Amino acid sequence: MYAQVNSLALYGLHGTVVQVEIDIASGLPAFEIVGLPDNSVREAKDRVRAAMRNAGLEFPLRRITANLAPAHLRKEGSGFDLCLALGILVAEEQIPAVRLHGVAVVGELALDGSVRPVRGMLSLALGAKEHGFHTLIVAAKSAQEAALVEGLQVIAVESLTEAVRYLTGTYPLQPVVVERIASTTARAGGEDFSEIKGQPHVKRALEIAASGNHNVLLIGPPGSGKTMLAKRMPTILPPLTTRESLEVTQVHSVAGTLAEDVGLLHDRPFRTPHHTISNGGLIGGGQIPRPGEVSLAHGGVLFLDELPEFKKSVLEVLRQPLEDAQVTISRTQATYMFPSRFLLVAAMNPCPCGFYGSNYKPCTCTPPQIARYQSKLSGPLLDRIDLHIDVPRVTYQDIVNPVPDESSQVILQRVLRARQIQADRFPDRPFPYNANMTPVDTRHFCALAPAAHALLHEAFDLLGLSARAYERILKVARTIADLQDCPTIGEMHIAEAIQYRTLDRKLES
Ligand SMILES: Nc1ncnc2c1ncn2[C@@H]1O[C@H](COP(=O)(O)OP(=O)(O)OP(=O)(O)O)[C@@H](O)[C@H]1O
Ligand SMILES: [Mg+2]
Numbered sequence: 001m002y003a004q005v006n007s008l009a010l011y012g013l014h015g016t017v018v019q020v021e022i023d024i025a026s027g028l029p030a031f032e033i034v035g036l037p038d039n040s041v042r043e044a045k046d047r048v049r050a051a052m053r054n055a056g057l058e059f060p061l062r063r064i065t066a067n068l069a070p071a072h073l074r075k076e077g078s079g080f081d082l083c084l085a086l087g088i089l090v091a092e093e094q095i096p097a098v099r100l101h102g103v104a105v106v107g108e109l110a111l112d113g114s115v116r117p118v119r120g121m122l123s124l125a126l127g128a129k130e131h132g133f134h135t136l137i138v139a140a141k142s143a144q145e146a147a148l149v150e151g152l153q154v155i156a157v158e159s160l161t162e163a164v165r166y167l168t169g170t171y172p173l174q175p176v177v178v179e180r181i182a183s184t185t186a187r188a189g190g191e192d193f194s195e196i197k198g199q200p201h202v203k204r205a206l207e208i209a210a211s212g213n214h215n216v217l218l219i220g221p222p223g224s225g226k227t228m229l230a231k232r233m234p235t236i237l238p239p240l241t242t243r244e245s246l247e248v249t250q251v252h253s254v255a256g257t258l259a260e261d262v263g264l265l266h267d268r269p270f271r272t273p274h275h276t277i278s279n280g281g282l283i284g285g286g287q288i289p290r291p292g293e294v295s296l297a298h299g300g301v302l303f304l305d306e307l308p309e310f311k312k313s314v315l316e317v318l319r320q321p322l323e324d325a326q327v328t329i330s331r332t333q334a335t336y337m338f339p340s341r342f343l344l345v346a347a348m349n350p351c352p353c354g355f356y357g358s359n360y361k362p363c364t365c366t367p368p369q370i371a372r373y374q375s376k377l378s379g380p381l382l383d384r385i386d387l388h389i390d391v392p393r394v395t396y397q398d399i400v401n402p403v404p405d406e407s408s409q410v411i412l413q414r415v416l417r418a419r420q421i422q423a424d425r426f427p428d429r430p431f432p433y434n435a436n437m438t439p440v441d442t443r444h445f446c447a448l449a450p451a452a453h454a455l456l457h458e459a460f461d462l463l464g465l466s467a468r469a470y471e472r473i474l475k476v477a478r479t480i481a482d483l484q485d486c487p488t489i490g491e492m493h494i495a496e497a498i499q500y501r502t503l504d505r506k507l508e509s
């Protein structure tokens, strides 16, 4: 006796079809699973057997072979359990095979026969729709996530018994309807820039960063508010588009960090990995890879606090996601890809003691100590950071100033206008931001007024700037001019942009 039922497995961020074939032959009772299963899949045998018995169903005492196809793909996890149980029942002719045409089944079985959710349901459901299934049977607890996919009928089951009754027609179940959760971009009661007193220069720089999508490095003594500022970055970035929302939700679903029944994520992520993080933790890893912090930050902000404390190798692996906006992880049998388009906000003290260059406390470090500390950031990473922002301590006057500071909403309106100008400038690009300009672009789109040209020339010679620093200054000046709606870059724009290269000057002097 033979049956074939379809399930789905995660493959990076994608749901791919796995055909579960069941063959039941006479012979000594046995249950074997083939088709590159890992241990977690092999353990399905015990769960399926126990769940069926506890659901009052007969587990056949014959030779059962389950084949998971395609065979070349490694299978992990418990998501095939329900499919295996239903496959056995179809092979036994207890469920009509026709009921499972065009239907995919995903769910883990508990020993008592209840059906449990599996991670990555949104991706699995998208995969089901893409591969032409009209119906997906899942655990009730993952039903809301699956139902986010339009044009796919989702049937939620609490238990194996319920699934069997549904498929034998004795228990009608209605397709799940999404309980639309209101967009949460308003951030009622959330963090806001208005809570940050003073610091006008720092706020201005972060507005530029948000406008042109420029990565930033905050440099300042302890307690100057670097962490506080970084946390509020997502509040001045535009709301996620529907497509971004879907992608962000998929990543978090696959990583297993999505709360139950939250629906689509509407807020831009803010991730703060600790400096002791491993390479795998940052970019993703595992036998069957899962997304790392750079992907969990996709669509939002990756905040690396105390940047020089991160291991060199960790900072090295940041290069690919920063350059390609995605991570590729190779395994012998397949290559996995996760998106990782994030805004990098890094923070550091200016020296080991933290007070170099501040008028608050004297710095106790020796010049070689300071040089060694700052040189940990050499090369490729620094090359990807357009803005270096000095963050001094807030002044007493600013703390006691009764005038309320500007809210994130007000700043966001300016950011949105500047982003619109960029979208009009690069109409065919999916990510039309000044930070993404190539050297060819900067030649085309960064026309300088004569005075601006003269100033840049002078600064270049005087400060000993590199060609890379020159490119960064042009991009940032472009964004500053956009914030003023100026087609040509003026002297003031260049002058401001030069201020955001403090570290080059320190490192190169
Ligand atoms: N401009 C400011 N307005 C209001 N409060 C501030 C400001 N700057 C700092 N603070 C207060 O100081 C605290 C410390 O700030 P924060 O932790 O962001 O500093 P930091 O620069 O990240 O310090 P560290 O280098 O120690 O990590 C904040 O929780 C906040 O209460
Ligand atoms: Mg901090």
Ligand SMILES: [Zn+2]
Pocket (backbone or CB within 6 Å): 351, 352, 353, 354, 355, 356, 363, 364, 365
């Ligand atoms: Zn110091």
